[in-house]
Amino acid sequence: MDIKYYDFDTLIGKMYIFFSSKGIIYLSLAKNGAINIVNHVNKKYGQTIKTEKYQYNFHNQIIEYLKGDLKIFSLPLDLQGTDFQKKVWMELLKIPYGEIKTYKDIAISIGSPKAYRAVGGALNKNPILIVVPCHRVIGSNGKLVGFGAGLDLKQRLLTLEMNSIV
Structure with a gap:
């Protein structure tokens, strides 16, 4: 390739x-x-x-x-991972700008309701920061967890999206 x-x-x-x-x-x-x-x-x-x-x-x-000026990406993606990872990442692409889901929500959405830990593992391997929006996934307790680029950046991205919703 x-x-x-x-x-x-x-x-x-x-x-x-x-x-x-x-x-x-x-x-x-x-x-x-x-x-x-x-x-x-x-x-x-x-x-x-x-x-x-x-x-x-x-x-x-x-x-x-x-900058808060774009809410939906139209970039071509070439996702490389296991079938499960790609299924999870494709589900993340469905989370609307400014909204959040939990790991459990994603697991349920992909038809594997008990696989929330595996969903977390797939998010950890997300190769396309921001565009595949793993920052929009939080813990079931409502807390920010697990973001490879750091929780400060995760909070910053979520705040950007919440403040940009018109």
Whole structure:
């Protein structure tokens, strides 16, 4: 698989976006450093090729979302994972902007009501930060839990969405 990537600046920091001819495979903040991100993606998906962002426009929607100006993404995705993970991630894409669900809600929605821990595992492996909105999933007790990019960012994204609803 031919995977390209580039980095871009956002209101929450530098991000890296990796994509195939089908769509986005991986989106991450650069908090662990560019080399670590590229190495991780190379190991998981195969060799990557750095390109220039001016050749692509995937980042524009992410930047608009983070400014509160975009509520629905129309980006092509190339989800890579197990069948269960992809089922969970596809369910996350159905959560409307500004709404939240629990892990249990997602488990019920995919027809596996007792698999809420497995749903949490799938969210933990979500390769496409923000676009596949795992930040919209909270614990059954209403608390923010489990977000790879940090609970501060999860709260920030939820607050952005709650404040942008018109």
